[in-house]
Amino acid sequence: MDSILIQGGVALQGKVRIQGSKNASLPILAATLLVRESSFIRNCPRIRDVYSMISLLRSLGCSVNWQENGVYVDSSAVTKGEIGSEAVTGMRSSLCLLGALIGRCGQVVMEYPGGCVIGERPIDMHLSALRQMGVEFCEKEGRLQAAAKKLRGAHIVLPFPSVGATENVLLTAVKAEGDTVLEGAALEPEITALCRYLQCCGASIEGVGTDCLTIRGGSALYGADFEVPADRIVAGTYLFSCIGTGGNILLENAPWEEMTAVLETAEQMGGRLCTSREGLYVQAAARPLAVPCIRTQPYPGFPTDLQSVALAVAAVGDGESMIRETIFENRFRIAEDLRRMGADLKEQGADTMLVSGVEALKGAEVEARELRGGAALVTAGLMARGETKVTGCRYIFRGYENICRDFRELGARVTSA
Ligand code: EPZ
Numbered sequence: 001m002d003s004i005l006i007q008g009g010v011a012l013q014g015k016v017r018i019q020g021s022k023n024a025s026l027p028i029l030a031a032t033l034l035v036r037e038s039s040f041i042r043n044c045p046r047i048r049d050v051y052s053m054i055s056l057l058r059s060l061g062c063s064v065n066w067q068e069n070g071v072y073v074d075s076s077a078v079t080k081g082e083i084g085s086e087a088v089t090g091m092r093s094s095l096c097l098l099g100a101l102i103g104r105c106g107q108v109v110m111e112y113p114g115g116c117v118i119g120e121r122p123i124d125m126h127l128s129a130l131r132q133m134g135v136e137f138c139e140k141e142g143r144l145q146a147a148a149k150k151l152r153g154a155h156i157v158l159p160f161p162s163v164g165a166t167e168n169v170l171l172t173a174v175k176a177e178g179d180t181v182l183e184g185a186a187l188e189p190e191i192t193a194l195c196r197y198l199q200c201c202g203a204s205i206e207g208v209g210t211d212c213l214t215i216r217g218g219s220a221l222y223g224a225d226f227e228v229p230a231d232r233i234v235a236g237t238y239l240f241s242c243i244g245t246g247g248n249i250l251l252e253n254a255p256w257e258e259m260t261a262v263l264e265t266a267e268q269m270g271g272r273l274c275t276s277r278e279g280l281y282v283q284a285a286a287r288p289l290a291v292p293c294i295r296t297q298p299y300p301g302f303p304t305d306l307q308s309v310a311l312a313v314a315a316v317g318d319g320e321s322m323i324r325e326t327i328f329e330n331r332f333r334i335a336e337d338l339r340r341m342g343a344d345l346k347e348q349g350a351d352t353m354l355v356s357g358v359e360a361l362k363g364a365e366v367e368a369r370e371l372r373g374g375a376a377l378v379t380a381g382l383m384a385r386g387e388t389k390v391t392g393c394r395y396i397f398r399g400y401e402n403i404c405r406d407f408r409e410l411g412a413r414v415t416s417a
Helices: 022-034 048-059 092-105 124-131 163-173 189-201 232-245 260-268 304-314 335-340 371-383 403-409
Strands: 004-007 013-017 038-042 063-067 070-074 107-110 136-140 143-147 155-157 179-183 204-206 212-216 225-227 248-252 272-276 279-283 320-324 344-347 352-356 365-367 387-391 413-416
Touching: 004 371, 013 403, 022 038, 022 048, 022 070, 022 092, 022 163, 022 189, 048 063, 048 092, 092 107, 092 124, 092 143, 092 163, 124 136, 124 163, 163 179, 163 189, 163 212, 189 204, 189 225, 232 248, 232 260, 232 279, 232 304, 232 371, 232 403, 260 272, 304 320, 304 335, 304 352, 304 371, 335 344, 335 365, 335 371, 365 371, 371 387, 371 403, 371 413, 403 413
Parallel strands: 013 248, 038 225, 155 179, 365 387
Antiparallel strands: 004 387, 004 413, 038 070, 063 070, 107 143, 136 143, 179 212, 204 212, 248 279, 272 279, 320 352, 344 352
């Protein structure tokens, strides 16, 4: 079941409910390690990256049990900060275990984390921030070792609002002695969700939702019942798929308040949008309009995780669009597959793609090589004439609970094979 077959050319119609957020649930699951009681994490998505995180937590001694509407994690038995599982190298978000385990056990031994092949993805900001809090690092036999005799609060300034580094500082600082002030923190809603979970557990954090967080270390942390917010990237994927197919849909539960830049782009593409307590209503134009420039940026800018799907839709836009990727260097890897489907794409330097919209894409066999690019190829298949086969779908299942079911609910002809 590693492929998806799509009979394209159907305008999406109907409604679909948006799953819980991958990038919020992963650091929250890691944060359960800081609590010596059980937490119930509601609306946790059933996706591969969550399963990998759960197997890492189990390997550390956590007891984890799925319920219909969420997952219980009891970390009372965790004693050692050593993780050796292969899952670490395959999942970048395992990096937030660094802060969580330092906070819990004072030491960590782990492989260097992996993730999607979307760029070099160094971890220098994580290491430098944690060093300022008293953590010492060394590398032994290719593994990262970290230890802290005593964690102390610090005044940290991030040179770039890294999502992962902000998460690691939060996870370490709640256990440090004294206050930590983090300037230049990432503003992504997933950071706010992590702060809210930690606050529910008893942590004292000020400035939530701003780029300056003050964390008062050392508060006792208790188990909490917490609901993961809906996934803004999944919602955005379906939104752009609707725009690309000329459809008319309701994205139930979509977190539209967190999607301002995305909604603006969808409107520029001719979409008529309406937000309500139910979610986000989308009515597409018959053909998407070209957009002069889509530029990815840290939140609240246009998210890099939706650049690929926007590129796929721009490929059938009425006119010329320009897409600039400023966060990750390898996020144009789907261009080659989109060209095979008939897209007219010209690279201008490493970070810019000029897109001359064609009237229609044609079905082809293409290969997912990473999560968001893979999902964008499914969208391209929905828009294309004829049949598209997307192989390598294991990457897509890392972040989408059931992309085939969701698109079928919207009337698309999609099967997994
Ligand atoms: C998070 O990755 C997300 N992953 C990514 O989602 C998302 O694309 C990214 O934030 C940006 O929004 C998770 O939440 C699990 P960063 P992260 O640290 O934390 C550079 C998806 O598809 N950098 O904000 O790794 C880095 O190379 C994914 O769901 C350093 O140079 O992102 C990149 O260019 C994939 N040194 C930029 O900063 C560092 O120490 C942003 O990275 C850290 C980062």
